[in-house]
Amino acid sequence: MTRYFEIEQRDGAARIGKLLLSSELLTPCILNTAELGNFESPGPVVDAGSFWGTKSQAELEARVNRIREKAGNGTLILLPHQAYPPAIPAESVGKEKTFTSINSEKPENEGPTGSLLRKGRKFEKTDLYVIEGAGNLENNARRFLKTVIDLKSQIPPDTALYAPNLALPENIAMLAYLGIDILDDTRAEIAAYSDIYLTAAGSFYLDSLTEFPCRCRVCAATRPAEVRKLSKIERSKLISAHNRDALEAELSLVREKIRAGALREYVEGQCRVRPWLTALLRLGDFEYSYLEERVPAFRQNQLLADTSEALSRIEVVRFAQRVQERYTPPDLDILLLLPCAARKPYSTSQSHQKFILALGKYRKFIHEVILTSPLGIVPRELELTYPASHYDTAVTGHWDEEEKAWVSGCLEAYLSKYRYKAVVAHVEGAYREICERVASKLGIEIVYTARESLVSMEALSNLKNTVESLCTAENFSKKSLNAEEGKRIS
Numbered sequence: 189m190t191r192y193f194e195i196e197q198r199d200g201a202a203r204i205g206k207l208l209l210s211s212e213l214l215t216p217c218i219l220n221t222a223e224l225g226n227f228e229s230p231g232p233v234v235d236a237g238s239f240w241g242t243k244s245q246a247e248l249e250a251r252v253n254r255i256r257e258k259a260g261n262g263t264l265i266l267l268p269h270q271a272y273p274p275a276i277p278a279e280s281v282g283k284e285k286t287f288t289s290i291n292s293e294k295p296e297n298e299g300p301t302g303s304l305l306r307k308g309r310k311f312e313k314t315d316l317y318v319i320e321g322a323g324n325l326e327n328n329a330r331r332f333l334k335t336v337i338d339l340k341s342q343i344p345p346d347t348a349l350y351a352p353n354l355a356l357p358e359n360i361a362m363l364a365y366l367g368i369d370i371l372d373d374t375r376a377e378i379a380a381y382s383d384i385y386l387t388a389a390g391s392f393y394l395d396s397l398t399e400f401p402c403r404c405r406v407c408a409a410t411r412p413a414e415v416r417k418l419s420k421i422e423r424s425k426l427i428s429a430h431n432r433d434a435l436e437a438e439l440s441l442v443r444e445k446i447r448a449g450a451l452r453e454y455v456e457g458q459c460r461v462r463p464w465l466t467a468l469l470r471l472g473d474f475e476y477s478y479l480e481e482r483v484p485a486f487r488q489n490q491l492l493a494d495t496s497e498a499l500s501r502i503e504v505v506r507f508a509q510r511v512q513e514r515y516t517p518p519d520l521d522i523l524l525l526l527p528c529a530a531r532k533p534y535s536t537s538q539s540h541q542k543f544i545l546a547l548g549k550y551r552k553f554i555h556e557v558i559l560t561s562p563l564g565i566v567p568r569e570l571e572l573t574y575p576a577s578h579y580d581t582a583v584t585g586h587w588d589e590e591e592k593a594w595v596s597g598c599l600e601a602y603l604s605k606y607r608y609k610a611v612v613a614h615v616e617g618a619y620r621e622i623c624e625r626v627a628s629k630l631g632i633e634i635v636y637t638a639r640e641s642l643v644s645m646e647a648l649s650n651l652k653n654t655v656e657s658l659c660t661a662e663n664f665s666k667k668s669l670n671a672e673e674g675k676r677i678s
């Protein structure tokens with residue numbers, strides 16, 4: 189429990205918080221590395237230094253106490269540390285120096301602190317934790333993700349997590365999405381001094397630019413050709429100012445996306461800038477439990493499912509799982525499979541209105557289930573729930589193999605669990621292919637009521653006649669939907 193960090197809003201593992209220090213820091217935030225080393229007039233966060241080098245324990249201890257005396261409890265002190273690259277195995281890091289505690293005899297010394305965190309190692313209780321060697325994990329999606337998840341499971345949920353030496357405008361969204369609260373400008377500064385111009389869409393060498401794709405004060409006032417004529421030091425100062433602006437602008441956008449509950453959609457697009465970021469998105473979905481316990485069960489905003497990764501998105505997988513595990517269908521003998529509609533809820537769409545009209549008085553004897561990508565199957569009773577009534581997706585009429593396999597899998601699992609006396613499918617194209625696949629796999633018979641157009645007079649009257657003949661057959665038991673009120677997904 190920390191008094192110095194407060195979380196205000198969440199979107200999945202990402203969160204907006206504030207560090208309650210001499211000046212309040214809104215997180216996710218970017219620390220200025222130059223200010224981190226300023227012991228004389230300390231800012232809100234100060235790094236007391238490393239044991240690497242010549243400093244002794246006593247010297248560093250004296251420094252910490254000096255900073256605390258000078259700055260009071262408004263400054264968070266990153267305690268002296270001895271970091272190793274993550275490639276060095278834990279057993280080889282035996283004799284490292286650790287800084288246990290500051291002089292806590294004086295009550296004014298009980299201010300906020302941060303400490304270095306290494307997987308599997310004992311750690312001090314502090315208000316902020318620094319991922320050891322985070323910068324070395326760039327481009328290693330598997331290892332980075334594992335490190336973040338392991339460390340998150342060790343530290344209290346209300347403490348801040350800092351990934352140093354990693355932030356670039358292109359990766360801030362993904363780092364925040366995975367649960368990182370604090371970043372710094374190290375990489376952006378190094379880039380500036382190497383003539384590398386940063387944007388959220390990737391980095392550019394100054395030499396390769398004809399115009400600046402940014403309208404910050406620096407970029408609006410000059411052009412790349414002019415900047416190239418400047419001395420190295422002047423050039424670097426200008427690029428540094430832009431890089432810093434680019435970080436802050438992206439950070440603001442990410443915080444807005446968190447507030448809007450739309451960070452996932454943004455990350456699905458933004459991660460294409462670099463392969464390791466795309467890998468993080470995909471691998472993150474495999475870590476179902478880490479994200480599932482953090483992703484809200486309900487949102488008010490739209491869920492955009494425009495990428496192939498939408499199929500593995502937590503909300504989608506969770507909905508499909510709950511339909512399989514928690515949902516009990518009404519006790520009806522006839523199943524009608526229908527295609528989804530762009531308009532939500534489906535029953536308000538023109539096509540579904542026509543289907544409903546065709547079913548007429550027999551509708552109450554029929555269980556309607558809608559086939560859709562990416563949700564799989566949506567029983568009619570659940571069409572108003574999240575995300576069934578909230579998603580939108582690009583409709584091209586073309587289904588790729590992954591979508592077909594996913595929806596077939598959902599339908600197959602459902603029909604293996606629940607058997608109907610008759611299954612009717614008013615579908616065409618890929619939907620029909622899915623139904624045929626499942627029918628042949630399970631050895632069940634499906635009656636198809638449409639060939640091409642689903643809303644043609646012929647198709648609709650075919651649907652009507654098929655349903656009518658099923659419902660008026662001699663062996664048909666007249667169980668109706670009305671008797672099944674109350675059976676809903678939990």
Ligand SMILES: [Zn+2]
Pocket residue numbers: 400402403404405406407408430433
């Ligand atoms: Zn700029």
